[in-house]
Amino acid sequence: MRHAAALLARHVFAFALSLSCFSTAAAEEADTSAALDAVFATIEADAPGCNVGVIRDGNWTHKAGYGMANMELGVALDGSQVHRMGSVSKQFTALAVLLLAEEGRIDLQADIRDYLPALRDYGASVTVNAMLGHFAGMGDYDLIAGSYEGPIAENAVDLRNAAGGPFRLGNEDYLTIAEFYDVVKRVPLAQEPDQSFRYSNLAYFLLSMLVEEVSGETLREYADRRIFAPLGMQHTFFSDDPVEIVPNRASGYKAIEDGRYVTDMTNLFWVGDGGLHTTLDDMLLWDRSFYAPRVGDHPMQLLAQMNAPNSQHDARDALYANGQFVGEVLGQSGFWHSGGWLGTSTYYARFPDVRTSLAMMCNDASLDTDALVEQALAIILGGKYES
DSSP, X not given: OHHHHHHHHHXXXXXXXXXHHHHHHHHHHHHHHHHHHHHHTTSOTTSBOEEEEEEETTEEEEEEEESEEETTTTEEOOSOOBEEXXXXXXXXXXXXXXXXXXTTSOOTTSBGGGTOTTSOOOXXXXXXXXXXXXXXXXXXXXXXXXXXXXXXXXXXXXXXXXXXXXXXXXXXXXXXXXXXHHHHTTOOOSSOXXXXXXXXXXXXXXXXXXXXXXXXXXXXHHHIIIIIHHHTOTTOEEOXXXXXXXXXXXXXXXXXXXXXXXXXXXXXXXXXXXXXXXXXXXXXXXXXXXXXXXXXXXXXXXXXXXXXXXXXXXXXXXXXXXXXEEEEETTEEXXXXXXXXXXXXXXXXXXXXXTEEEEEEEOBTTSOHHHHHHHHHHHHHTOOOOO
């Protein structure tokens, strides 16, 4: 009888302890959510803003929307909307390229002109791997036109709009994917390959053309078949059609000098360097795939390759691995990338040692998203950025 009573007491104690741990964890999550709410409280309820999610151990511990998804219709951001992801798209493009290599259809160390012979002769070998890691020597949009990233370069190709003036990147002038490809084919290297890290949107656009040439499918089709469908990412796609209807899309905006907002959405729909559209819930599935990989014929090996830096070139005090910066943030090893384009500012970071991730999708190009990211990371990782 005493033995049964002692056994019951131990079970009661273990149950109480588990309840205490659960209660403590729940309280910590509530505190974290409250702190994040305070950070994003600077976003006015009737202004565009952000959808924000924090993942721990494969589940949401915080998911919320701040501001408006559509100002014209008065639709609030609630964590469910489809967002254009800007350069966060690059890791998905990179995985598509790695899948082609796994299939034996390309060699990552081969010259890109082996697969895209229509490209100009660069006078040096430009490997697929160098393009994935931004050390191919390829330049950026400034070699084509001025943009929000900066003025046009002196050695840019001569590209004109329909009226005969300088081509304007964004939402004023228009090129189809095929027309843009014809332009990029002519762009020279910005520097010799394998000299240093040099971020290149043009390289990642050309990687989308590589996928199309080798697979016979557009990047949108190939990524859906090989990545998004296997992971159940039903609301994720590379948007290569400027006139398609996207249900539940968060519209893009920017503030102008008098404080009013105007619509700020691109009419340029090439993909690879950007163009991915997705939701927080689909990013949760993407995040889980780094702990339980399910893509490719050999998922674990493919994951290891995805996370391995393409080179040892310094990439803004980090390394670069297939569309991901790799380094340390607030004492935690992690992978991250930001994205920005018209009406779009995004961020995704993953910290495997503590199984914690941050996904942020904003539809206001005027927001200081760097400051928001820094504050959010300090909350979820427990550190402090130097001002």
